[in-house]
Amino acid sequence: MTVATRNRAERARENAALAREMLGECRFCAHDCGANRLAGPAGLCHAGAETRFFGAQIEVTDELELIPTYAVALSGCDLRCAFCITGAESWNSRAGEWFDAGAIADRAVAALDRGARTVMVLGGEPSVNMHAALELVSHLPGEARLVWKTNAHGGPQARALLDGMFDVWLADFKFGSEACAQRLARISNYVAVARENLRWAAEHSELIVRHLLMPGHLDCCWKPVAAWLAAELPGVKTNLRHGFWPAWQSRRHAELRRTVSETEADAALAWARELGLNLIP
Amino acid sequence: MNASDPPLVTEFLLLPNGQVLVQNLTPVMAAILLELNPDDEAIRRRVPGAEAPAATEDELSN
Numbered sequence: 001m002t003v004a005t006r007n008r009a010e011r012a013r014e015n016a017a018l019a020r021e022m023l024g025e026c027r028f029c030a031h032d033c034g035a036n037r038l039a040g041p042a043g044l045c046h047a048g049a050e051t052r053f054f055g056a057q058i059e060v061t062d063e064l065e066l067i068p069t070y071a072v073a074l075s076g077c078d079l080r081c082a083f084c085i086t087g088a089e090s091w092n093s094r095a096g097e098w099f100d101a102g103a104i105a106d107r108a109v110a111a112l113d114r115g116a117r118t119v120m121v122l123g124g125e126p127s128v129n130m131h132a133a134l135e136l137v138s139h140l141p142g143e144a145r146l147v148w149k150t151n152a153h154g155g156p157q158a159r160a161l162l163d164g165m166f167d168v169w170l171a172d173f174k175f176g177s178e179a180c181a182q183r184l185a186r187i188s189n190y191v192a193v194a195r196e197n198l199r200w201a202a203e204h205s206e207l208i209v210r211h212l213l214m215p216g217h218l219d220c221c222w223k224p225v226a227a228w229l230a231a232e233l234p235g236v237k238t239n240l241r242h243g244f245w246p247a248w249q250s251r252r253h254a255e256l257r258r259t260v261s262e263t264e265a266d267a268a269l270a271w272a273r274e275l276g277l278n279l280i281p
Numbered sequence: 282m283n284a285s286d287p288p289l290v291t292e293f294l295l296l297p298n299g300q301v302l303v304q305n306l307t308p309v310m311a312a313i314l315l316e317l318n319p320d321d322e323a324i325r326r327r328v329p330g331a332e333a334p335a336a337t338e339d340e341l342s343n
Contacts, residue, residue: 055290055305056287057289057305057307058307058308059305059306059307060306060307060308060311060327060328060329061303061304061305061306061327064326064327067327068308068329071305074332085304086304087293097287115329224300243302243303244333245294245302245304259296259302281323281326
């Protein structure tokens, strides 16, 4: 599926302007804190109105059907996952370089000309920088295949702004348990919010769900995540990743001080097959 | 790459068992990893233009 591209750039420009105004009472993520980010860094994400980025390059790490992708990583996130592999930049919206949407779009177009199949906007969490992400979209050609890599913790305002902007939502479903979400990412009501976003994304775009298997979290996180996907989004493309990397503040949690064992990875895969999940590499 | 382009970044975690975990894998680095281990199909599929190795005589006869 390709998003109706005819007016995407124009609509993105309008939505970007709207998003910038909405920073005055920001409700892009499900924290729904209403902080005035136009006045400076605020809210649980500690982000202001200025956008910075910490990565923009062609990568082949992601799902095979998306790579090579030109991946643009915007600084800042609304979650505080202890195991975040880019924690230093993701947690700090002031990390990296000032984001010039036009200049990055030029680089993205050059990457597409050199063989990149997609342009991926990620973070941190890109919805923190909704205005900048949409401005980037406004500079990209309508035929470009765009990917929104998200933690699936956006709110209704974010979803409304994003409708029709990206061809693919590559969405994390990180935790199957509210207790794990609270303990590892300091977040409440995570599971319900993630489910709401995944349902919406499945109806409004292509959806790929990604779950990073964490050591010791097979039963509490992966199994319920997989069971819900099988029941509620049958056939949805799912990427089960088992290359957990004990990064950032993982050492604060005993079970996260190691990688995923082969036994755990095999058991997770067996559970996915038992449920008939549509696993993709 | 132009002089004004930012440096490309790939991060690795080398495990005691020889396994390599990678973050932000670029095509260039993927090609290097494939050179180091041509049998790694997971990497091969991520190297643009890399073809499957030629079939052996045993494989052809099966």
